[in-house]
Amino acid sequence: PIAFDPADPTERRLAFLMEADRLKEIERAGRVAGGRRENSAEHSWHLALYALALGSEAAEGASVDRVIRMLLIHDLVEIDAGDTPFHGEKRADLDAIEDAAAARIFGLLPAAEAGEMLALWREFEAAETPDARFAKALDRMQPVMLNLATGGGTWPDFRVSEQQVLDRCGPPIARGAPGLWPRIRDRIRAYFAARGA
Amino acid sequence: PIAFDPADPTERRLAFLMEADRLKEIERAGRVAGGRRENSAEHSWHLALYALALGSEAAEGASVDRVIRMLLIHDLVEIDAGDTPFHGEKRADLDAIEDAAAARIFGLLPAAEAGEMLALWREFEAAETPDARFAKALDRMQPVMLNLATGGGTWPDFRVSEQQVLDRCGPPIARGAPGLWPRIRDRIRAYFAARGA
Numbered sequence: 001p002i003a004f005d006p007a008d009p010t011e012r013r014l015a016f017l018m019e020a021d022r023l024k025e026i027e028r029a030g031r032v033a034g035g036r037r038e039n040s041a042e043h044s045w046h047l048a049l050y051a052l053a054l055g056s057e058a059a060e061g062a063s064v065d066r067v068i069r070m071l072l073i074h075d076l077v078e079i080d081a082g083d084t085p086f087h088g089e090k091r092a093d094l095d096a097i098e099d100a101a102a103a104r105i106f107g108l109l110p111a112a113e114a115g116e117m118l119a120l121w122r123e124f125e126a127a128e129t130p131d132a133r134f135a136k137a138l139d140r141m142q143p144v145m146l147n148l149a150t151g152g153g154t155w156p157d158f159r160v161s162e163q164q165v166l167d168r169c170g171p172p173i174a175r176g177a178p179g180l181w182p183r184i185r186d187r188i189r190a191y192f193a194a195r196g197a
Numbered sequence: 198p199i200a201f202d203p204a205d206p207t208e209r210r211l212a213f214l215m216e217a218d219r220l221k222e223i224e225r226a227g228r229v230a231g232g233r234r235e236n237s238a239e240h241s242w243h244l245a246l247y248a249l250a251l252g253s254e255a256a257e258g259a260s261v262d263r264v265i266r267m268l269l270i271h272d273l274v275e276i277d278a279g280d281t282p283f284h285g286e287k288r289a290d291l292d293a294i295e296d297a298a299a300a301r302i303f304g305l306l307p308a309a310e311a312g313e314m315l316a317l318w319r320e321f322e323a324a325e326t327p328d329a330r331f332a333k334a335l336d337r338m339q340p341v342m343l344n345l346a347t348g349g350g351t352w353p354d355f356r357v358s359e360q361q362v363l364d365r366c367g368p369p370i371a372r373g374a375p376g377l378w379p380r381i382r383d384r385i386r387a388y389f390a391a392r393g394a
């Protein structure tokens with residue numbers, strides 16, 4: 001382990017970046033196309049690339065670069081809180097645990113930068129601005145694409161029905177990326193139709 | 198596997214994003230702090246986060262958001278070409294293989310977007326603009342930090358000396374992020390001093 005001097009701003013940034021490495025150990029419920037479980041660091045990379053490639057699908061007023069920044073940091077709280085599968089149960093104290101995680105992890109940075117990242121993460125969580133809505137839409141959509149590419153992925157694992165998938169994924173995707181939802185919806189329908197479920 | 202209609206621009210973007218998933222299967226020589234080998238997708242995420250957190254260390258004229266975009270795509274050619282360890286041998290035809298990979302992978306996108314990404318990747322490879330120099334500095338620095346955090350990491354694996362590490366990592370880091378190099382250099386020296394090598 002490397003020691004960092006908390007009195008020096010750049011040392012604080014390096015300490016934050018070393019702590020962030022631990023996101024690579026956070027396993028998600030879903031699988032990459034290669035078959036193994038995805039981790040939250042590579043998921044965050046994939047989402048940032050989604051924003052870069054699909055920026056033209058964002059609603060008016062969204063800034064692709066700001067969405068990319070948001071997606072790069074959106075899952076860091078999982079270092080302390082772990083991943084909460086989208087179709088799984090959410091523990092009652094999750095919000096409190098994630099708030100404490102955000103304070104600890106972003107708090108490794110110099111105070112002004114910690115405040116900026118914390119605000120960006122809270123904006124993502126609230127999903128009310130055009131940037132956050134687009135980011136949330138991509139965060140809902142990318143696991144669907146991986147499920148479609150891996151024979152259903154987490155859907156059979158969590159025994160979710162076609163209607164549950166449509167009801168849970170549709171609103172956030174349609175809200176943040178309206179042009180993308182019909183393409184995803186039709187593929188979800190085709191998957192369940194082929195499965196005869 | 199999902200089918201995408203190559204005549205539709207958004208379908209092309211989705212095909213590119215699905216292909217990009219394969220970067221998660223590309224194993225690097227270095228290890229994450231948790232001990233297993235790092236893959237190129239999570240490495241790309243970590244580098245983008247480095248740019249976000251260390252942007253104030255970039256030389257005058259660099260754009261942090263552009264550097265982040267560059268780092269998100271900089272390793273995609275490895276899907277075809279594999280990772281080339283920094284301290285390992287570089288095969289003679291690597292440039293040709295990576296050029297062909299870039300043409301194929303970015304070519305999945307609509308033509309104008311493919312051209313933009315290809316230009317951004319070439320700019321990174323050339324390492325001449327302030328953005329590319331900062332990106333390269335981070336790409337050299339992050340594996341050093343992981344080596345320092347994992348008892349030397351790839352240095353004992355490749356039997357490199359202190360002087361080789363300083364000679365190979367110093368120039369690109371000092372050129373793109375001059376304020377960061379002394380911090381890295383001193384830690385490299387301390388590592389080898391403690392090892393008595």
Ligand SMILES: [Ca+2]
Nearest residue numbers: 240271272336
């Ligand atoms: Ca790299």
